[in-house]
Amino acid sequence: MLASTAYPLSIAKAFTSYLSGLAISxxxxxRIGEYPGRILYLKRKNxxxxxxxxxxxxxxxxxxxxxxxxxxxxxxxxxxxxxFHNITIILSIIISFCIGLFYFQFEKxxxxxxxxxxxxRYNIYAKLVCRFYYKDLFNIVFISAIRFCIFTAQYLxxxxxxxxxxxxWQAFFSATLFFWxxxxxxxxxxxxxxxxxxxxxxxxHHFTANTIGILGATFGLWLINLIIPAFIGSLLILRSRxxx
Numbered sequence: 458m459l460a461s462t463a464y465p466l467s468i469a470k471a472f473t474s475y476l477s478g479l480a481i482s483x484x485x486x487x488r489i490g491e492y493p494g495r496i497l498y499l500k501r502k503n504x505x506x507x508x509x510x511x512x513x514x515x516x517x518x519x520x521x522x523x524x525x526x527x528x529x530x531x532x533x534x535x536x537x538x539x540x541f542h543n544i545t546i547i548l549s550i551i552i553s554f555c556i557g558l559f560y561f562q563f564e565k566x567x568x569x570x571x572x573x574x575x576x577x578r579y580n581i582y583a584k585l586v587c588r589f590y591y592k593d594l595f596n597i598v599f600i601s602a603i604r605f606c607i608f609t610a611q612y613l614x615x616x617x618x619x620x621x622x623x624x625x626w627q628a629f630f631s632a633t634l635f636f637w638x639x640x641x642x643x644x645x646x647x648x649x650x651x652x653x654x655x656x657x658x659x660x661x662h663h664f665t666a667n668t669i670g671i672l673g674a675t676f677g678l679w680l681i682n683l684i685i686p687a688f689i690g691s692l693l694i695l696r697s698r699x700x701x
Contacts, residue, residue, distance in 0.1 A: 458597060459510035460499065462589070473693050474498040480690030483683060486643055498694065513589060513597065516560040519640070521601040523553040526637025529630040561594055608682065609633060615677045616661075619670035623661065631660040653679055 460466045460474070474495040481494025492511035496504060527549040534546060559566065589597075612632040616623065623631075638656050639649075657675040658668060665671070 458593070458600070459514050460495075460507060462510050463506040466499070470499070473690075476686050476690035477694050478690070479683065479687040480694055483687045484645065486645055487640070494690075513560070513563060513594075516556060516563070517594075517597045517601045518604075520553065520556045520560050521598060521605050522637055522640045523549065523556055525602075525605060525633045526640070527553050529634040529637060532626075532630045533634065560598075561591070563589060563594075605636065608636065608678070611681065612674060612678050615674035616670065619667070619673045619677075621661070621665050621667045621670040621674065623664045627664050628661075631664070635660055650676065650679055 460471055477498035478491040478493075478495035479488075481497070482488035482491035484490065492515055496507045496511060499507065527546065530546045530549055534543070609629060609632045612635070613625075613628050616628060616632075621628075635653075635656055638660075639653065642652065642656075644652050653675050654672050657671050661671045662668070
């Protein structure tokens with residue numbers, strides 16, 4: 458949906474570009490290289506418009522994670538009595554609001570580029586503009602939310618498979634908070650396994666003593682969603698370079 462605003466794109470091509478983006482992302486802080494990596498795999502024409510679409514995609518994902526994370530913070534503060542200070546919840550709400558405002562008013566921020574000489578010189582504003590109607594933006598956020606829920610469901614399934622005995626809602630909000638924390642702390646995918654393990658243990662050890670199960674589920678999630686797809690994506694990048 459995002460890339461097609463620049464030029465027609467098949468689902469197969471979009472999927473391979475997604476895998477390529479993951480291959481680049483594992484060597485960049487907080488996987489910020491994922492969207493540029495997708496663009497590199499696609500055609501070079503309309504690159505600037507693809508950047509615009511990527512900004513929309515990144516913002517939608519950040520908005521989704523931030524909203525789910527805020528809900529999880531509120532749940533744990535008032536139901537589990539986690540040591541989260543109220544200021545953390547307030548800041549999370551403010552950040553979620555600001556990200557949502559930027560996302561749903563995306564095209565209203567772009568005219569500010571006209572005040573920069575380099576942007577006027579290369580007509581950046583006209584090239585960046587990709588028309589996104591509110592219906593499109595809501596659809597993108599909806600898909601982003603589904604993606605987030607799939608990752609959360611994977612975590613819960615892995616925890617169940619690893620014999621981690623925990624209440625469903627506690628597990629759901631712990632997993633939600635896990636993704637929120639991983640999104641805000643600096644990390645690199647190839648070296649973040651230790652951080653993921655520490656965060657997972659901190660969140661889940663309040664409900665279960667199955668340390669091995671928590672670490673196993675956390676490692677499995679990292680392997681399934683990052684390392685294996687990134688390996689496939691790296692092969693696709695090498696193949697495309699070899700063919701070109």
